[in-house]
Amino acid sequence: ELWPEAKYTGVDISQEMIDYCGDQWHNKDFQEAEFFCPSFELSIDEAAYDFLICHSVFTHIQLPDAIALLKTIHSLIADGGTASISILDDPTKEDSNFQGCLERVDYNKNFFEGMLVQAGFSIEKIYRNHQLYLGVRKV
Numbered sequence: 001e002l003w004p005e006a007k008y009t010g011v012d013i014s015q016e017m018i019d020y021c022g023d024q025w026h027n028k029d030f031q032e033a034e035f036f037c038p039s040f041e042l043s044i045d046e047a048a049y050d051f052l053i054c055h056s057v058f059t060h061i062q063l064p065d066a067i068a069l070l071k072t073i074h075s076l077i078a079d080g081g082t083a084s085i086s087i088l089d090d091p092t093k094e095d096s097n098f099q100g101c102l103e104r105v106d107y108n109k110n111f112f113e114g115m116l117v118q119a120g121f122s123i124e125k126i127y128r129n130h131q132l133y134l135g136v137r138k139v
Helices: 015-024 063-076 109-118
Strands: 008-012 028-032 049-054 077-088 121-128 131-138
Touching: 008 015, 015 028, 049 063, 063 077, 063 109, 077 109, 109 121, 109 131
Parallel strands: 008 028, 049 077
Antiparallel strands: 077 131, 121 131
16 A cells, blocks of 8 residues: 555465465465475566565575575665565574474575675665564665
């Protein structure tokens, strides 16, 4: 409602989630894709997005694919654009909120922050809910 002219693009491995998101937003292009491989490429222009959300993704992908995905995210965000990226809050504790159907992958917070910086992001904000959310800006 705040941005009626905004264009939304979404990618998920779940067709159910694609359908849900497609029902919620206008000006949309949502697609199902299996992107747990370094060769995943979106069929969209690079540096096209002002804001990108990547929640509950790194929870399921191993380090080489995580590094590749961060590079892809960096290339998709316009200069000065931002992203919200999440990892599990505290991998050392049993996480009763984890309900994923895929294998769980845990990243140490400091290690993951280093990955973000190496990928070309500055960390602007960190907050917790049931996951650790990192607000980052492309530098």
